[in-house]
Amino acid sequence: MKLRKALLVPPGKKVKLKRYDPDDTLGFKNDAKSQQMLEKSLRRLDALQYLLYASKKCALLIILQAMDCGGKDGTIRHVMSGVNPQGCRVTSFKTPSAEEAAHDFLWRIHKAIPDRGEISIFNRSHYEDVLVVRVHKLVPEAVWSKRYEQINRFERILAENNVKILKFYLHISKKEQKKRIQERLKDPTKNWKLSPEDFKERKYWNGYMEAYEDALRYCSTPWAPWYIIPSNKHWFRNLAVSHIIIKAMEDLNMKFPKPTFDIRRAGVVTLVRSHK
Numbered sequence: 001m002k003l004r005k006a007l008l009v010p011p012g013k014k015v016k017l018k019r020y021d022p023d024d025t026l027g028f029k030n031d032a033k034s035q036q037m038l039e040k041s042l043r044r045l046d047a048l049q050y051l052l053y054a055s056k057k058c059a060l061l062i063i064l065q066a067m068d069c070g071g072k073d074g075t076i077r078h079v080m081s082g083v084n085p086q087g088c089r090v091t092s093f094k095t096p097s098a099e100e101a102a103h104d105f106l107w108r109i110h111k112a113i114p115d116r117g118e119i120s121i122f123n124r125s126h127y128e129d130v131l132v133v134r135v136h137k138l139v140p141e142a143v144w145s146k147r148y149e150q151i152n153r154f155e156r157i158l159a160e161n162n163v164k165i166l167k168f169y170l171h172i173s174k175k176e177q178k179k180r181i182q183e184r185l186k187d188p189t190k191n192w193k194l195s196p197e198d199f200k201e202r203k204y205w206n207g208y209m210e211a212y213e214d215a216l217r218y219c220s221t222p223w224a225p226w227y228i229i230p231s232n233k234h235w236f237r238n239l240a241v242s243h244i245i246i247k248a249m250e251d252l253n254m255k256f257p258k259p260t261f262d263i264r265r266a267g268v269v270t271l272v273r274s275h276k
């Protein structure tokens, strides 16, 4: 299956999001076969996380970015349902607190980087500092325009220290966003998910698309690639994201560590003692 290659943003590629169909499913159908693939991928993810935790050589950082209602929460719920919570952390990045804003933009990010053996999922990330910050002119262009390179260098340091980085942009259409906002308005159990910003931010859609295009173009690197996931269809989004995570983890060539002592001898001695 060529899903990974098809969804990867090649480094430096000029991205025009209008050319990416958010309804695309790359030939997959929402049928029993895809359902089976999804279930199988969750079992595989569980096994790979166990190995990551045991081998403690690498950490895995999964970055999720999307427009409002883009499906970040749903993706996290899906991926998390396949792993042991003990080795997993989710961090949601909101408007910076006074303490965070008093530091460089990567300060709060660095603190949330996973330990070796752990998986960390970022719900939003340092990319907000070249997205919302750029669209709303929260800092001058001279400041945000330097951040692409700063981000690349930061991610490179992490990668060189055994942090495997995967970045997913969940691509939905403006129409799909409207549909999801309407669903949230209608369903009293989903009202809480809406905020006044969701309505305001829609007006900035084109500005966001341009900001995303630059982030995807300038910050998809061999050490921290971006993937554009067509996300109008939840089932395909989940299938694609879990597939890419699994393939990346398989590439890590992880092995269970060998015991640091003579396990047979120690085991026999302990067993004999405990049966006195």
Ligand code: AMP
Pocket (backbone or CB within 6 Å): 093, 094, 095, 096, 124, 125, 128, 129, 132, 133, 197
């Ligand atoms: P939500 O993810 O819906 O809870 O919303 C979090 C809000 O925090 C979004 O409106 C983001 O744009 C905003 N946010 C996240 N990071 C930053 C940042 N670095 N600067 C300004 N706003 C941010």
Ligand code: MG
Pocket (backbone or CB within 6 Å): 068, 195, 198
């Ligand atoms: Mg929101």
